Amino acid sequence: MRRSGIITLTTDFGERDPFVGVMRGVIWSRHPGARIADLTHQIAPQSVREGAFWLERAFRWFPQATVHVAVVDPGVGTSRGILAVKAEGHLFLAPDNGLLGPVLELKGAKVVRVAPSALAALGVERWSATFHGRDIFAPLAAELARGRARIRDLGDEISHDMLVPSALARAIESADGVEGAVAAIDRFGNLITNIPGEMVAQRRVPRVRVQRRELELCRTYGDAKPGAYVALVGSFDRLEIACVNGNAASGLSVGLGEPVTIASESPGDAAP
């Protein structure tokens, strides 16, 4: 596997404190040539689901062999495991808490639970009780990115059903339509769901529902009037709900996990 030398970071650490800065220091101490990209450090605190969503949606925009580190870690300091995954030619490190669920569902994904002996072999031997991002994930990522360690060196491959279940439910298709939920809320208050674009495209007259509201499906925000609530397939290929020139999350008082459905066409709608 060729190396990209790139490491991405996804956390709920925020930018106020030097937590992310010292992770860069640790990475560069072991791999001076690493290029480091912040995906986001503003995952809602301890929202493993939101982290799981963005990590899977974002990673493909990086070159193959990029190492993606995700630390949203309510269980830090407990006995929760650490996972290393290879999927679609990319590498991933995260706690075993459902954060890598959507990545593990990808075809051919391989996962190992990182063994203490593998950490010791890389000189990762002491860590604090509360900051594994700096003490374990950063040095591991550096060693993977520079090719000193491979996923299979870190532990034995394990079966997916031995892991904490995915933090992000998949949208469910049935004869009645699609049942999904809000998976992330962006800066503009857009409600981004777990419903893939193709589930929308397969329906001739998709009727999107959130709370008791039925929404018009648009191609872009510009297709509707200011203040209107609309549904559209966003730039990360997921159905999202927006308020044109407004904030859908606050306007509808909707949070993470809110159900969003697509109703099947009625027989009348289905007629050509």
Added chain:
Amino acid sequence: MRRSGIITLTTDFGERDPFVGVMRGVIWSRHPGARIADLTHQIAPQSVREGAFWLERAFRWFPQATVHVAVVDPGVGTSRGILAVKAEGHLFLAPDNGLLGPVLELKGAKVVRVAPSALAALGVERWSATFHGRDIFAPLAAELARGRARIRDLGDEISHDMLVPSALARAIESADGVEGAVAAIDRFGNLITNIPGEMVAQRRVPRVRVQRRELELCRTYGDAKPGAYVALVGSFDRLEIACVNGNAASGLSVGLGEPVTIASESPGDAAP
């Protein structure tokens, strides 16, 4: 033209979502050696004027041949054009919406409207309706920064009067004084105007007015008492209005676009 390998990013995307992160991924996928600097991602949402102000004020602090990408883009997904500009030895990419106005006013600035055929030639062929920062601007910037494309390869040079007018008005000098406006508000609530330092320096006793208030002109914040409203020429060579140890924007209830004037000396003032 030599290459700097540096790309700057100026957007209203915020840091909450991984939008900027995936732009880095796209850039590094095409140009692994690119160094990328965030100018700011906190331009007030859709404030083309504020983006226009900061881009022109900030770009000269980078080496020649830096590629500056600015995406404040209310018209994304519509038929608005994309501009590529060369000015003072720097390169610029932005939507044709007035964002590059202050750069286009620089002596010798050359501008092309990016042609679909040029995008196709670089393999930029499919894009989402809502995220051209990732799908068009990032790959174009990478190709310019690594020297695979030049501005003149991207389209035919066009006359400035074919473009959307500048989003940032210039300060106007007259016999009565100077008429300007607030162009940006910084983190500390300082009101930064479009009035260049030299328009202030030319006046012997400049009297700065905002709302109905007349302000003292200082050299630094330390020259006045805490709580006082003062005017000074700031570090980006523009007249700004500050509240010493306070917040002028909230204290004066002033927003972007608020008129700020300098009155000419009265005959009495002008006497030596």
Added chain:
Amino acid sequence: MRRSGIITLTTDFGERDPFVGVMRGVIWSRHPGARIADLTHQIAPQSVREGAFWLERAFRWFPQATVHVAVVDPGVGTSRGILAVKAEGHLFLAPDNGLLGPVLELKGAKVVRVAPSALAALGVERWSATFHGRDIFAPLAAELARGRARIRDLGDEISHDMLVPSALARAIESADGVEGAVAAIDRFGNLITNIPGEMVAQRRVPRVRVQRRELELCRTYGDAKPGAYVALVGSFDRLEIACVNGNAASGLSVGLGEPVTIASESPGDAAP
């Protein structure tokens, strides 16, 4: 001294304006290969104490010979001096306002006051009244990081008692226990004190007090119930006070500087 090529930045500039971005431009103009890490730009505005705390706690996570620039600078534009320090194999640049106090207390720390002639020799000859981060600190850091200048080239070594005293008091041990204070507040509202972990470890039954409250000492947040206030030695080896799943700073209405003490064991406690 070998060069790391790494520069860290610690400021109160925030991320809203392009201040930090242009510092990168200035650094790369002089040292194109520099790798630049943001420690934080969200030091509480003008809080020299909080900057002093984080800088000393964070720098060791970077490789030797890293150049650490800290700009929390209420006195910018006045005659306050600029310091260059070498300590534990790292280099530091900051205003002479107490920001480097904790670094200067390290064994073997050497400090010079930067001389105008040294600035001139490096071509740093004109600066604004309000943005020395860009005009003085960034070019100096670039020259140190690329090895064109050494600390001893920048000025004469001076005695520590010629400097503005440290902005961060040290915790005091006495027969009665330890007297410390809140030195920083993190994103989660945790109150991080100036009390080193070893002062806690030396006591058999440490009783931590803030306001009139006595707190339980835990190893991790997971050891106590949600809503409980606890004390623990955090990942930067300082005693901190947290509210499990809550915000201690707002819950206790405690700010920077609040006294925190550890009481000595009573004779009864000390019995084996």
